[in-house]
Amino acid sequence: MARFTDKVAIITGSSNGIGRATAVLLATDGAKVTITGRDAARLEETRQAILKAGISATNVNSVVADVTTAEGQDLLISSTLDKFGKINILINNAGANIPDSQGQTRTKCSIENLTKMFQLNLQSVVEMVQKVRPHLAKTRGEIVNISSIGAGPAAQPASPYYSSAKAALDQYSRCAAIDLISEGIRINVVQPGFVSTGFSTAARGLSADESVKFYDLMGSLPHCIPAGYCGQPDHLASVIAFLVDRKVSEYIVGQTIIADGGSSLVIGCHAPRQ
Template sequence: MSRFVGKVAIITGSSNGIGRATAVLLASEGAKVTITGRDSARLQESKDAILKAGVSEYDINSVTADITSSEGQDNLISSTLQKFGKIDILINNAGANIPDANGKTRTEGGIDTFLKMFQLNLQSVVEMTQKIRPHLAKTRGEIVNVSSIAAGPAAQPQGPYYSSAKAALDQYSRSAAIDLISEGIRINVVQPGFVETGFSTVARGLNAEESSKFYNTMGSLPHCIPVGFCAQPEHIASVIAFLADRKASEYIVGQTITADGGSTLVLGFHANFGQKK
């Protein structure tokens, strides 16, 4: 396939997981990509994965940067323009459920943790959208924001700050989509459920073997993931690519696609009474 030939994409949070899988997919289908993350070693692993997919090194722009800093955001955009001359696609994938520095959990988490959560999961997206807007207007480009099923409507008492930030991201995305569509810029959202990236196990302090066991267990429980298995990053990357492909999804504007194997349909009452006997 070559649906992204001639396109230039920035994928934030692409040093691992969904971001890495998305960068590999877009690049393997013709896009020139800017990959970025704070960990240079893991970012190199992403670059190696893209090269392994048969992509020329010339088509990869690797930038070690903090997406929450103005300098990092500016560097992403300016280096992409310098190397590739334009920007067609922005994938705002960077995000995290940041552990509280003092070990506080749930609603007892510190306000500093709350602020950091919103800075990464929402503010960085707002700032990148503002800064990249004139460049995407020139190319009639696409923005795909990566949210989470934690955004609701089900309550998330174990992570209220993260889930609130993602819920705010969803509403911002809807509002921005209507504001920018007149300039030809499309914005849509992907809400992943459980994905085997380590995201859901880092805060629990699990090692690689324990993490794999956790995801396998979740996938085996029909009241958690009805489809019967936990998603791999590539499952979510394919949904992101669909929304980034103007030809395939042109009439989809400001919408949220939930990719969770059915998890959000079996919460609460349905967890006990909605399964086949």
């Protein structure tokens, strides 16, 4: 029997990258999945990737929604319950290092940018946890929040608002983990480093080809990624799947798993001013 047979998972930010890889992995391992994002075309690409893996369309719930809005959150939850009847797993993957609308960088970014950064990377997670909590309590469910090595402890001067939001997410996750474990709900965190998804290059305005070159360069620099190569979405999906598989990780509660090829141990890649 597949390890996630009879499990239902919501994966936010699953129209690309880590979210897409996680949705495909969980689905191929038996889970029924709700995938979601704001871009309908990219979300359909995720759905097709799941179907091409041999998964029945009846096991996929595709929802175009903005997870930062109450309407989007409610639609994700209600449509999942309507189609699958329960929720076992919540993976809060949606997040972004949002460019400043005025083109400012570093600590000169606007307060508007700060607000948007926290709304997506922290507030939407808090709201989803609050709303899904009663359903996960019924199933003794799992939550994994996707953070970043940008949360620290090393300073990230190029992205102080994003890094601060992720640091807040980490502490919220620890606090919530202790609060919810009495209801049988486990919360853990994954901190990715560089992953070849386009995430780290979107804020820089790089093309697809330039993005590939950027990630290849990072992987070639031992002071950036000691492992010698840039991570792929599948690497992170495997870590997330481990954490939502209670049979193998049930005694892990409120912990942060760093998956970065060793970057956080030698983190000098933020030092050059770009």
